Structure formats: C-alpha cells, structure tokens
Amino acid sequence: MLDPQYIRDHLEAVKANCKNRNVAADVDRVIALDDERKRLISAMQVKQQEANASAKSVGQEKDPAKKQDAIARGRQLREEVGQLDAQHKQVEADLKAVVSTIPNMTHPAAPIGALPEDNKVIKVWGEPTKFDFKPKDHVTLAEALDLVDFEAGSAVAGQKFYFLKNEAVLLELALIQYAMDTLLKHGYTPIITPDLARVDVLEGIGFMPRGEGTQIYSIANSDLCLIATAEITLGGMHRDQIMDEAKLPRKYVGLSHCFRTEAGAPGRDTRGLYRVHQFTKVEMFVFCTPEQSDAIHEEIREIEEAIFQGLKLPYHVIDTCTGDLGGPAYRKYDLEAWMPARGKDGEYGEVTSTSNCTDFQARRLNIRYKGPKHKGTRFVHTLNGTAVAVSRCLVALLENYQQADGSVVVPDVLRPWMGGRERIERKS
Template identity: 45%
Template sequence: MKENLQAVEQNTKNRASNANPRKAVELYDEFVRLKSETDRLRAERNSNSAQMKGKLEKEQRDQLIAKGQQLKEELAVIEEKLAQVESQMQYEGQRVPNLTHPAVPIGGEENAAVLNMIGSQQQFGFTPKDHVAIAEALDMVDFDSASEVSGQKFYYLRNAGALLELALVNWAMTKVVAKHGFTPLMTPDLVKASVLEKCGFQPRGTETQVYSIQDSQLCLTGTAEVPLGGVYMDKVLKESDLPIKMAAFGHCFRTEAGAAGAAGKGLYRVHQFSKVEMFVLCTPAQSEALHEELRQIEVELFSELGLHFKVLDMPSCDLGAPAYRKFDVEAWMPGLNRYGEISSASNCTDYQSRRLNIRYRPSSQGHSDSDDGSSSDGSGAKQGGKKGGKKGGGSSDRGTEFVYTLNATACAVPRMIVAILENFQQEDGSVIVPEPLRPFLGGMEVIKPPARKAGH
C-alpha cells in the first residue's frame, strides 16, 4: 500500500469506499518509528541490567538502578502508544478494499455489464400476483405471527413453504456435491468477531449488517462464507491439495440497516434465512478459471429450475471490500415487476487469506505472490472441510504463498421461493413445482392450498 499509495487511493475512490489509505500509511510509518524506539529502549534497558551483574560501588549501582527505573517508565509509555497506533493501523488498513480486476466496469450499479441473458420472461394470461399474496393464499408463510414473536422482516414457513425450503437446500447441496465435487459441511451460526473481520466484514458501526452478541466476542454470521473461511485459518497447505472446494448449509443473519421500501417486502429482504454457500481455496493461477466455474454452476442451477435471469459483471461501486471481481445473478420476478438478485460469485484473491493467514507451499519454483491469476491449469478439486497442513508462521514463513479465496451462492432460499412462486403461479392460485425439485417434495407437482380439516 505504501509503495503504491496513489493507485490504492484511486482504487478506493473508484469503489466509493470511505476507507483512508493515506491515513493507514501514516499510521504504519508511526508504528515503525515507535517500534524502532521501543527496540532501542529495550536494548538500552538490557545493557543497563547487564552492567549491574558485576561488583559495583554503591553510588554506581544506585545510578544504574535509577537509570533502569527511568528506562522502564519510558518504555511503558512508548509501548502503550505503540499498542494504540497498531490498533488504529489495523482498523484503517482493514477498511481498505481489495484491488479491482481490470475488466470490472467503473461506477455505480447502472454500469453493470450484462454477461448472459438466460431464458425469457414468463407470459401470463392474467395479472400476476406477488409472492406475498401467493404464499399467504397457499398457507405457505405467516408474517403476522413472526412479527409478534420476533419483529418485522421475520417469517414462518408453513406446509409447502417449509417443505420447499428443505427441497431447495437438498437439491442445491446434492448438485454441487455429487456433480461438482464440493465437500459438504454444516457450519456454526456463531463466529468470533475477529474471524468475521478477517473475512472483510465490519461487525461494528451504525450501518453494520452484523448482529453481535452482547458481552461476548461472538457474532451471528451473515453468510457461511465466514465459518468456511475460518476452517483453514493459520494453516499451511500443500499445492497438490488445491483447489479445495467446500459447500455449506448455514443460517444467515443480517440487520438490513437502511433497507426499506418495496425491495424489503415479504421474503425478499429478511433478517434470517437459509443458504447453501460454495467456498474455494486455490492457487492464484487457478482463481480466474474457478471463478468462471462458479458462475457456470450458478447458471446451470437456475436454468435447471426454468428461471429467466441475467448474469452481471458488477461495477466497482457495488463490490464489497474483499471482492476483486463479482458476478451477480438477477432473476425476473413478475410479481415485483423487476429483476432481483438471487446469487453472486466473487473472487477475493488473497484479501481474506492474508488476514486469515492461509498459505500453501508451492510444489516447485516459479510461483510468485505477484501472480495475477490470469491463467489457469483447470485442475480438479481436492477434498475439503478437514484441517490439513501445519500452523502457519505468518509473513516469516519462507517458501509459502497465500492462497486465493472465492465464494458463490448456490441457493439463497427466500429469494428462490420468491422467484419460483412468482414465475410458476397459475391463474387458479396454485404454483407449478419445477421438475428438479419434485423428488425432494415427495413427488409433489403442484402446490395447492392445504386441505381444510372437517369442521374448520
């Protein structure tokens, strides 16, 4: 950052980030100065102590004792300042976003580039309803009870709604595990705030999306990306073990600070939801091909369901801090009369792995930390989810390099339910179940209102 400050500042500006790279560099310079002063005082203190070991006159010993006390006090002041500066430096440094892929459009959401347009909009011989009206008529969801129990933006899934969530999760997990070689995991919903920060998320501040547990270092995770990123924290892997591909089912919790309006209606934007997340560790040279692989998996999944959607190369202002490049999938939602995001796939390069200290040992020479990932060997995945290697040695671990990390959504359940209900609704209020989900729903082909019990 210090050696490329102007470029980093421009990148931060392009991404509309409020980070301050110059301040981070200034704090680094101050940290180096204080560290040097601390080392000097410690050396002087040690020298002073060594002089007291021999036979000394009382006056000379008293002078050395006084000098030792003075050095101790000076050192305590400097060490306290050093700790404060280091903390500030870490905070400011962690706010600086990743670099940006040269192909990423510069600007806001309106500058997103359409990479694929799959399928076509459903045509209806009637006015389509939104998913809230459909789900409530089919007794699939209960917002009112949830608002009494938990508050706004929570929900109960009932009857076919509950079964549909389980079907979507099992379908997505089966596809990515059986066909694409991902290792399945069930992850913790609570993670340490430090791990969350190392993955590039900010658990503090008025606009945070993170729920923190009071009087605890734990937070509710907003995505399984975080606990998956932590699986290999402080580990050194063998190059032959890469890429490692993991898929996790997890619950996601988000404050949705600042979210309001039509986009927040019903199931589209909620505080808690289930998701199947894909996460990959790889070498820099493998990363771009794997990013494309993740994109193609998403296209395959949503095409199989019969959805109409577009794949976008997201612009610089829409990238989260860890992402070097991000592809979004937006599905057509006729009830909402717009496209809505249902998935994304990000290449985070070494932004997360540097903080998590996940390294690999190249099997041969010729590898470099400066590799921009523009080439790929297209190698297959190795089994993930099991800790391997040994404890990493930080930046002093010679002969190792940082892995690259990628993540992608296989299935964010509530938004998939929105897309399915709105696209496959029928005039009589029923909903056609996409064929791939039927085996996971006991053969159910159509969602109809549940039969009423006698006397009701």
Template identity: 35%
Template sequence: MLDLARLRDDPEGVRKALARKGAQHAKALEPLLEADTRRRGALGRLEALRHEKRTISESFAKADPAAKEAARAKSKSLDEEIKHLEEAVRGIDEEIETQALILPNTPHAQVPDGTDAAGNVEVRQWGKKPAFAFAPKAHWDLGEALGILDNARGVKIAGSGFPLYTGWGARLERALLNFMLDLHVKEQAYIEVFPPFLANRDTMRTTGQVPKFEEDMYRLEKDGLYLIPTAEAPLTSIHRDEILDEASLPKRYTAYSACFRRESGAAGKDTRGIQRVHQFNKTELMTYAHPDKSYEELERLTNDAEEVLKRLGLHYRVVRLCAGDMGFSAAMTYDLEVWAPGVGRYLEVSSCSNFEDFQARRGAIRFKDGGKGKPRLVHTLNGSGTATPRLFIALTETHQQADGSILIPEPLRPYLGTDRITP
C-alpha cells in the same frame, strides 16, 4: 485489509483504485501513510533500546558487584524509555488498524467504472422470461392462496421480515436446500460443513463485517457473539490463522446456514412479500484458492451457482458489478439475478466474489508456496449457491399454472415428494 507495503510503494495507484469504489475512500490514505512512517520510526528506536537492555542482562551474571549495581540502574532507566515507546507504538498500531480495517478492497482492473447498479454490465443470460396466458401472480398472493407462506403469523412470532413457511412451503424450503447441497457436494465436489450460526468478533473481522458493518448484524452483547449474516463468515474462518499445504488448494466448502440481517435503512424498499427479510436460508459456496488461479475459480464458482437456477428452469442473467456497486471486501463480483415474473423484476439470488487476499490478510490464511520460503496469502472466494427466499419467489412465480398450482421442476420432485403444489 490492503497490504500496507503496497500502500507505501504505490500510494497513487492505490488512491486511484480506491476512488473507483467511492471518492471518500481515497482520502483515508494520507493519515494512514503518515501513521505508518511514525510507526517505523518509533519501532526502530524501541528495538534499539530493547537490544541494549538485553545485552546488559546477558552479561549480568558474570559482572562484578559494582558493575551489577550499575547494570541494574541502567536497565531500570531503560525500562522507562522502553515503556514509553511501547505505549507509543501500540497507540500508533491501533491508529493504523482502525484506519486500515475500514478501507475497502480495491477493484480488479477489469471491473467496470460506475457508482451504482446502473454501471453494472450484463455478462450473459440463460433461458428467457416465461410467457403466461394469464396474469401471473406475485408470490405473496400465491403464498396465501396455497397456504405455504404465512406472513401475518411470522410477524406475530418475531416481527416483519421473519417469514413463516407452512405446509408445502416449509417442505419446499427444505427440499430446495437439500437439492442445492446435494448438487454442490455430489456433483461439484464441495466439502459440506454445518457451521455455527453465531460467530465471534475475529471471525466477523476476517470477512469484513467488522468493524465497519457492525450495525448491520444482530449482536448478542452479553456473549460477544454475532448472528451470522452469511455462512461466508464461518466458512472463511475455518482456516483462519493457518498455513495450508499448497497441494490442498483449492479447498472448496459448501454449507447451509440460516442468515440474519438487520436490513436497517431498507424499510419499505422492495420488501413486499419475502424479497428482503431479516432471516433467510442459503447454501454458500466458498473457496480457498491459490492466488494465481483465483479468477479461474471465480468463473467456476459462478457456474456452480448458476447450475441451481438452470436445473430449476429459472431464467436469469449474470451481471458483473461495477466498482461502486461492489461490496466492501470484493475485488470482483458477479451477481446472479433470477427473473420473478410475478413481481416483474430480476432478483439477486447470488453474489459471487473474489476477495483476492483481502480477507486472507485479515485472517492470516496462508500457504507455503512450493513448500518453502515465506508463506503467501491465499485468495478467498465465495458465492451464494443460492439464497432461498428469492429462489422461492422465482420458482413459484415462474412455475405457476393457470389453475393456481405450482408445477415443480423435475430435479426437485424427489426432494419435495410431489410434482405439484395445489391449493
């Protein structure tokens, strides 16, 4: 959520910034500002009435009987006005919240203009596209030939988009996750947590999935819970409604989680194999940062995610997303795109973002600056470190051999227990 005070102080600046994310957002500003003005007017009157009522009851005990009767009557009549105004303020508050919660974050000044992926800017590359003396297969063919991926039976169990990894495929999945977590925990000093995979509405509102993207999630109507689309949600709510010690920042967390996404509207779009699925595994990196240092942290976090790809010998590129291609809550985002030679495309395996205080405001995540004064909002950041389906794709497609086997990169061997997956 954006700071309402900022909207009041600099409506033009906010309007322009929002327009960079999409012209429609800028229009939402006017009614919001109008409601804010109405709210403050009503609130001022309400508080004056409450003050009057309070004063009456405070002097009640020592008033004489006649004055008591008058006080009772006056207080009663104030009640009606107060109740009326309270309802009005509550109504306006809801109005404001409804509108404010669907406004996206504003992009950082250094985020390039653009309306879609075409506007993204490549920042760097690592490695290069592998050369093959044969035609590299796509992972769906490799998966079938090696018996590590069984899409047909996944469909039988749950439906399309719910991959069934089998044999070495299942072990590869597990090995990748352990490899990544160990890297994040032992070498990069993130605190490992194992979060719930279901989360409530407050949790989802904090990170920005609710209310605007409710339809993108699987929901358990009866329990008021959502299947998490990313561990970002539970990780960011660890410290929701808390005031942290300044000295404890940055707080860096990592977690494995299964992730669930409806991906409705994406049917048929890059869905072959396991490029886009409803359930997948991912390790997540998440930081609660001091607001003055969050952009340094974004670089660090991005590098930490990249390290996974480097160690697995996978060619990738880092792109800075343009304003129009960024997610709802982000102020700046780097995407990591790994090269998949079988499908012949770069695939997004990680999205590393600084949300600045956007999520922190929604979740009231603060810290005491210098130990005194008003608490300040922290900045939150996160990035996948990384998501397995596309990592699985890149790994199998990149390291496939002429004989149809997959050569396992050195760092992963102790986790997988073999140096090669063969048919």
C-alpha cells in the same frame, strides 16, 4: 486488508481505486502511521540493546555505588522500552483501523460506477416468463396456498419474520438437497456451520458487526454475533492456519441460517420474502492459490448458473460495478432471476452472487499456504458464492411456475424430494 507496503508502493493506484469504489479513506495516513510504526520499532530495538548491555554490566560491576547506578539505569531503560512498546501498540492499532477502511483492489474488467445502470449485463439465459393471465405476486400465491404465514411470524418475532408451512417446507428442503447434490458432483465438501461467530471473525471477513447501519445482530454481553452468511463461518474455519499447497483448492459448501437487520434497506422490497431478517442459504467457499482464483471464480459462476438452469428460471448475470462491490471483493458477479410480479411489469431480482476476494480476507484472518515452489508462506485467495438463498429462490419459483388457477407447478429437478408432488394446490 491490503498490505501497507503494497499501499506505499502503489499509492496513486490505491487512491484511484478508493475513488472508483466511492470509498472515503485516508490513504496518506497509512503511510504516516507506517513510518511512525517503523520508527518506534527501531527506537525500541536501540533501547532494548541498551537495557541488555546495562543488565550485563550490573553483574560485572564490583563497585557498589556504580552497581546501584547501573541498576537504576537499567530500570529507567526498561521503563522507556515499555513506553515505546505502548506507543507502538497504539500506532499498530491505529494503522490497522485505517487500513481496514481501504477496500480491496479491483479487477481491471470490472465496470466503473456506483449506480444500478453502471452494472454490466454479461449474459442472459431464457426469456421472461409469459402468461395469458395477470400473474400474482409470491405473497398472494403463498398465502392462498397456505405456504407462508407472515402474520404469525410478525407476532412471534417482529416484522420481516415468517413461518414456512406445508409444501413450502418441502420446497426449502428440496432446494437445499438439490444444491448440495450439485456441489458434491463438483468436489465440494459439505459443512453445516455454526449460526454464531466471534466479532473478530466477522471483521476478518469484512463485515462491520458494530456501529450505525450494521446488518449484523449482536448477542448482548458477549463477543458473538448471528451470522449473515456462511461465508463468515467457512472463512473463519481456517484462521491462523498454514495450508499445504498440494491440497489446494479446498472447496466447501456450507449450510446455515442467515440473519440480517436490513438496516437502511430500500423500502420497495419490504413485502414478502425478498428481504427478510432470517433465511436459509447454501454457500460455496474456496481457499486456493493466487494462480487459481480467477478460474475458480468463473467456475463458481457457472455452478450458480447451472443450478438456475436446472430450475428453468430465466436469469441474467451482471458484472458488478466498482461502487457496489463491497470492501473485500476484487470482482463480483450477481445472478438475477426473473420475477414476474416484481415492479410494475416484472423485473430481475438478485438471487445469488459470487466474489473473488483475492488475499484480502486471508490477510485479516492470517490464512497462509506453503509449497515447494516458494520460500516461506504466502496468503491464500478466498472466494465465495451463493448456491441457493432459499427465500429469494422461493419468490422466483412461485411467481414463474404459477398457473391460471392459482396452483404452482413443482420444477422437475425438485420432485425427487417433494414426496411425488408435481403441483401445489389450494387446500380443500
């Protein structure tokens, strides 16, 4: 979240930022509530001083009648302090709720807009795959090669669930190992995270675990939710901690299942693996100083690109427009891989993203650092990025590596984990 003092000092800029990001937030109410909060704190301090003085006078008073009056006065003052404290807590809660609706500030280079065409393509790698036959979509390929069972998944868990089978299982494990090996070479610490997190952790990261339109599955009769990404658990791992600046940046690569309700998701991607309720993802997460975050954001994007270049999958990178950033992101890049059977004649589809969230999440989760250059503590910056979201990567792999006979060639970089398989063919 933004600091209320920052909002006060940059009121018009915050309002303009909300407009650019298509967010309806009552910024002026933040100032009004912050003023009321300060007034109540001052009033409590005055009343507490009076209560302390009254308590002291009780011990010094010799006259019984006056002593009783002092005791009664002290009791009244304590009640008034309690009433002011209750009002203060309510105003604090109201202030936090309003501030939580205000998105992060935006990088000055981020394109302004809210439509897909407002996103800016900043890099293209490779040419869209060409075929001398009509390419099949990944669903047709996967079912013919006995790689995915959508019908059984639906019968067991409902629509948008599936069973991976045979070589698809090996492909998932190979993609995970390939991504992990890549990240280890860049100094990332591997983590397997819980698949559940508390509601306040999700809120700290910037997710809305409750309410209409949420993408989060909640566990009944508990404050736990299934995570939508390891960003949630990795970000929450150091909540309420103070880090040593000398040990920053801290770079983690997390492996987890991801669960999403896909409430209100576009209807065009209901078929197949592109938009599902459960998938496996390898996620990067970094804690760093404010001075480091812009450079690390570019580093994460370069790692994502290196992974897909290694897979030899054509892609482009977009600088995401303000209306599609999401609340915590200061800047976000999406990497979209070419999917030959997507749409009418093939389209790019999002497979990874990376966001610099500056200190937005750290303020909510109270994650700070200290070092010799600064008095006291400062909030860290947090960044996240997808190394591999397996289900969407499988879409791109199957469609780009398909052959005229319906088989699928295994990318060279994955073969060490595929038991020597170079091609996936129909079962006899």
